[in-house]
Amino acid sequence: MIAVVKQERRVGAKLEEVKTPELGSEDVLVKVKATALCGTDLHIYEWSPWAQNAGIHPPQIMGHEFSGEIAAVGNAVVNLTPGDYVAGETHIPCGKCYQCRNGQQHICGNLKLFGVHTDGCFAEYAKIPAICAVKIPTTIPPEIGAVFEPLGTALRASLAVKVAGKNVAVIGCGPIGLFAIACSRAMGAANIIATDVVNERLQLSKELGADASLNPAKEDVVDAALEMTRGVGVDVFMDASGSVAAIKQGFQYLRKGGEVALIGLPSEPIELNLGPDIIFKEAKIIGIHGREMFSTWTQMENMIDKGLLNLDPIISHRMPLSEFEKAFELIKTGKGCKVILDPSQT
Ligand SMILES: NC(=O)c1ccc[n+]([C@@H]2O[C@H](COP(=O)([O-])OP(=O)(O)OC[C@H]3O[C@@H](n4cnc5c(N)ncnc54)[C@H](O)[C@@H]3O)[C@@H](O)[C@H]2O)c1
Ligand SMILES: [Zn+2]
Ligand SMILES: [Zn+2]
Structure with missing residues (x-):
């Protein structure tokens, strides 16, 4: 062969x-x-x-x-x-x-x-x-x-932070981030804020229904996210960039009591300020490695079969x-x- x-x-x-x-x-x-x-x-x-x-x-x-x-x-x-x-x-x-x-x-x-x-x-x-x-x-x-394989990772993250009715930020609009946007839209997220440093990718995020598509190299994502959420901050963010700077920044616009799903793999360790970033915020952070075997597969199949995912x-x-x-x-x-x-x- x-x-x-x-x-x-x-x-x-x-x-x-x-x-x-x-x-x-x-x-x-x-x-x-x-x-x-x-x-x-x-x-x-x-x-x-x-x-x-x-x-x-x-x-x-x-x-x-x-x-x-x-x-x-x-x-x-x-x-x-x-x-x-x-x-x-x-x-x-x-x-x-x-x-x-x-x-x-x-x-x-x-x-x-x-x-x-x-x-x-x-x-x-x-x-x-x-x-x-x-x-x-x-x-x-x-x-x-x-x-299905990369989609499942994104679906699992969206399920883990329970996006329905929430203001959601998706960091990184590569395939996994874009899949997370498609899942969040289908699962009833309120506002979806997408970020990427590549314009073509931001364009795709718009096609998938992101409410704001922001380039952190050109605009202040923290200001924009706070403005969109009446100064409160997003309920959840999912990282699909693996960017150290972007993940650290995410904690600045995550609201108190917010939840985080980490998918992207940074190439180096990340320094967080545990007091303001996590403890006083009571932030919950979950690592996502692939799909649950096999409940995520069943949910993916159901959603695709029903035409819920674009x-x-x-x-x-x-x-x-x-x-x-x-x-x-x-x-x-x-x-x-x-x-x-x-x-x-x-
Ligand atoms: N946890 C898992 O199970 C799992 C599985 C597959 C992939 N991954 C990881 O998930 C990440 C995403 O995968 P992918 O296939 O979509 O990769 P990708 O490289 O196509 O996407 C990453 C995106 O992040 C963007 N980006 C870079 N810096 C940024 C910044 N500062 N702010 C916002 N966006 C930024 C890039 O422009 C790119 O579009 C990668 O780090 C990959 O290694 C994890
Ligand atoms: Zn892969
Ligand atoms: Zn084993």
């Missing part, structure tokens, strides 16, 4: 003919219908300092966001059969540790990430543990199935798998948002 392979511990990847994966007893083989690029793939492609320390062992097939059709199942797989339509969950739980046995397998103590610690899905076929192949309705188009503006490009280099360039420059690759096209 054809696959995009990270060959060596340095920048780049190549399109190669490789063997179709052999299945273990608890694996399934999925014929990939659509696969999406994400910032993590860019890190691996560019072999960033994060990638160098993420436990990746080239040569390895890249990619982790996908949907497709089950082509074969391992001997011990009972819940899936060839022909089933599935999307990929990236978090591979061990099934044995404390978290796995207590309903939190998405933060398993021995967590492995599909496409980071294993071969991935930038290929005609992908091998994945059956537990990570989630059946979705055939009415959902493959490119939407391929973004995701079209977020999917910016569709191209054959062979054009992966162009796809990486698009997300690197911010010209593309969610780029979908199709392995059946060459």
